[in-house]
């Protein structure tokens with residue numbers, strides 16, 4: 001049985017200019033390799049269910065796509081992919097595995113990306129929902145999305161060796177929420193119900209923080225003292241929607257206090273700006289990211305708000321060739337938790353379909369880096385094991 005894989009052999013991407021590329025080649029591989037992109041098997045718009053299909057179906061789909069594709073150009077959005085907080089969190093688990101050996105327990109998904117989690121699981125990370133599932137005294141990493149203080153207390157009660165990989169920009173929101181609550185304010189958190197970051201932030205001051213998800217929630221709010229109200233936001237929201245919600249909050253509570261600096265993080269803001277920049281030039285925008293990744297889902301919304309068809313896919317294997325019919329220009333970006341090799345894999349696929357022009361459009365440059373968590377740095381210094 002023949003399955004096609006596409007390998008990048010040379011070249012690169014030049015920012016802001018179109019370049020001709022012939023970088024990918026077909027190779028025969030053994031049976032059992034995952035099938036990719038079989039038409040009609042892909043998840044629906046915005047969905048992220050894993051898809052597999054027989055290799056023959058995949059080959060037929062590719063051949064059919066090759067025959068039908070009219071795509072001339074790929075536009076890559078920049079910045080895209082890993083942010084500083086995700087890079088730090090993934091590195092934390094990798095370093096913990098090197099230092100302590102497997103298993104290293106991780107509370108929740110370290111970042112919201114199926115591919116990253118699967119890779120770390122293979123290397124010995126054990127993902128759990130709650131610290132109660134971790135054996136007493138074991139090494140445990142807290143995810144980038146943050147934890148409520150109650151989780152820290154339960155971990156101490158189990159004598160866990162904890163490493164907190166909460167993104168510093170999430171910690172900043174926790175600190176703001178706690179300060180406002182301690183000063184006697186009702187804290188309004190703008191965010192998505194059920195998201196781990198929201199659960200962690202709300203846990204900073206249970207009973208003093210209320211969640212609003214949209215402008216309607218703002219209209220229905222009832223607070224004990226309208227002159228003592230403050231707001232904070234989740235870090236990965238839509239910039240445009242949040243601006244509207246905060247404006248509504250200010251209308252309802254003219255004395256409302258807010259953070260000194262924007263809570264929506266630099267990575268979320270920049271990735272949305274980049275998608276906005278390319279979407280109007282594209283017939284289709286593909287976003288690589290997992291379904292539970294808030295910032296990835298927002299990128300799809302941004303592209304659609306620009307009037308462009310857009311889908312969220314975990315990887316190439318979820319690409320539906322039907323989406324490509326009649327399209328000439330395809331935009332590609334990826335959420336803050338999606339590794340770049342998944343973008344490269346998708347690019348190789350398009351090159352194999354005969355797409356010759358790849359252009360990268362940069363909305364802004366990024367050079368943010370975060371140090372590893374303090375516990376990790378100390379452990380590395382002392383060579384603890």
Ligand code: SF4
Pocket residue numbers: 083084085086144167168169170235236265266267268295336
């Ligand atoms: S998306 Fe923003 S808040 Fe979340 S981990 Fe990345 S930098 Fe931190």
